[in-house]
Amino acid sequence: MHKYFIKKEKRFWTNFVNNLMSQIFFLSAFIAVVSLFLITIYVFYNGIQIFKTVPVKDFIFGSEWEPVTRKLFGIFPMIITSFYVTIGALILSAPLGIACAVFLAEIAPLYAQQIIRPAVQLLAGIPSVIFGLFGLAFIVPLIQTFTEVAGLSILAAIIILSIMILPTIISISEDAIRAVPKELKESSIALGTTKWQTIYGAILPASSSGLMTATALSLGRAFGEAMAVKMIIGNTQTMPDFSPDTLFGLLSLARTLTTNIIGDIEYAVPGPHLQSLFATGAILFVFIILTNTVYYLFLKKAYGVRRAQ
Amino acid sequence: MKIEFEKGNVAKIQMEQNIALGTLWFSGWLIVAVLIFIIGYIFYFGLPTALSFQYLFTPPEGGRYDTGGILYQSIATLYLIFGAILVAAPIGIFAAIYLTEYAPQNTITKLIGFAIENLAGIPSIIYGLFGLAFFVIFLKFEYSLFAGALTVAIMVLPVIIRTSEEALLSVPQRLRQSSLALGVNKWQTISNVVLPSAFPGILTGILLSIGRIIGESAILILAAGGSITAMPSLLSSDYPFFLPDSARTLAVHLYYQATSYDSRGKAFATGVVLIFIILFLNFSINQISKSYRKRFVR
Secondary structure, eight states, X not given: OOOOOOXXXXXXXXXXXXXXXXXXXXXXXXXXXXXXXXXHHHHHHHHHGGGGTSOHHHHHHOOOEETTTTOEEOOHHHHHHHHHHHHHHHHHHHHHHHHHHHIXXXXXXXXXXXXXXXXXXXXXXXXXXHHHHHIIIIIHHHHHHHSSSOSOSHHHHHHHHHHHHHHHHHHXXXXXXXXXXXXXXXXXXXXXXXXXXXXXXXXXXXXXHHHHHHHHHHHHHHHHOOHHHHHHSBOOOSOOOOSGGGTTXXXXXXXXXXXXXXXXXXXXXXTHHHHHHHHHHHHHHHHHHHHHHHHHHHHHHSSSOOOOO | OOOOOOHHHHHHHHHHHXXXXXXXXXXXXXXXXXXXXXXXHHHHHHHHHHHSHHXXXXXXXXXXXXXXXSHHHHHHXXXXXXXXXXXXXXXXXXXXXXXXXXXXSSHHHHHHHHHHHHHHHSOHHXXXXXXXXXXXXXXXXXXXXXXXXXXXXHHHHXXXXXXXXXXXXXXXXXXXXXXXXXXXXXXXXXXXXXXXXHHHHHHHHHHHHHHHHHHOXXXXXXXXXXXXXXXXXXXXXXXXXXXXXXXXXXXXXXXXXXXXXXXXXXXXXXXXXXXXXXXXXXXXXXXHHHHHHHHHOO
16 A cells, blocks of 8 residues: 655645546546547548549549549549449348347357357457468459359358358347346247247347337448458459349459549559549448448447447 | 147248257358368468578568568568557557546546447458558658557557456445555555556457567558668667658568469468467467456355
């Protein structure tokens, strides 16, 4: 234990330190606000510059991206691809993730929980470049053997992304399912229902807002993922071919908003090209803000659900 | 819901129940299978190279054909972790202290909470663009580990704040009250009583952030560049004085290796190194939180 002196000058000093520290704590917390402010300002300010030379309509709805040779900056194909890939990943991932969450929260015996939960945690920690490498070395050749195409494709990106967002869906859904009041489950079981009827008829509806939150959040993550997608989607700047020949675009090469930035940054020179990449980031940011807002709206309704990590 | 106790109906419900529960069991174990398959796949192709110490401890060589090792990349990764944690840990922990011990219920506190939530949701590519615009171009740090470390520090800030907050909140209120009852002021209570009790939880947050930093690649391509020509230096006499060199971390190196066909095989070895570090971090986090739980839950 420390010695606490009651001498006057000592007391002045301890009071001074006490006040100083409370100020430092406040400033540290406020850095979060400053950071968010600066990030928003810098990305949007640098992005808006492009609209001095390229009209907003041509940028967002233009379908050709030839920034160096023809000075064409149309990101419409990338917006479409981003949505396509994200929604595809959610369709694969959400049912599986929610099923896994139900299993963990309601059915799994202790030993299964002790294996599956760390596995989910580990899956969340694996770097995205490793998912990209796995996709490039395993998924892409696999697609290649079953079809006549290069293998680098939207389908590969969807498969890898759906694995990457599983941990988010599982952990938040599990929290939501565990937050369902015990009375609700017990009343359902007291009516003579089976376990599955209780899950289906009582637990899932009661936790639906939490499950929506999980989906919205993982949507944001899939939309913003850059590296893994860049490695396996081919990154061609044309509109994906949505004809039945390529399984409605699934086997088509494409480029998303995020991979546009990563792919072009290596040779973009300051000027319209670099500005257009910031503008791409700004558009991406707008979509992320929208999904975050949806998340906030659902979060207010869902009880006991907190953002994982 | 209508429940009829006819024999056929009961059998049908029973079958439905079996199928449904079977599917749930299957989906739970499928996750484990996917994880084991991915890690096994990377290890199968990468372990032989990664276990040769020559690969780990020789500098990169041969450019695109990648005949050397990953010495510089490992050092760059260590420097990046060091730089980013040095910035993010104090700020994050102090912010968490403010939010748990001081913050009044007002607009500013709400604003801070809002900012933290949103920072956690921003994808790393946006952080990368910010790092490029602000640290690299505006503050003239050039492509450097310093610019990368500062950007990454902002990225992990929400992780550290949230985990530290939870750790601080789990310190029983009576510990604070007993300390204050001794006539000690708030800062002395925090530094002598609250922080030591919350330390394991805070450490968990820092380890979690280290995991995120090691896996990060998009930010570093945009803010730290990808040079592997020389050993990155820690200090320099030129501006910026700390971590001034452009360098490639292991994750970024893996990206370049994997996307160039000539060095794809080496990418697996780098992947093995990354997975080993992540496994070790996860193991440590679980050990800490296990011993931690025993302390307060009685």
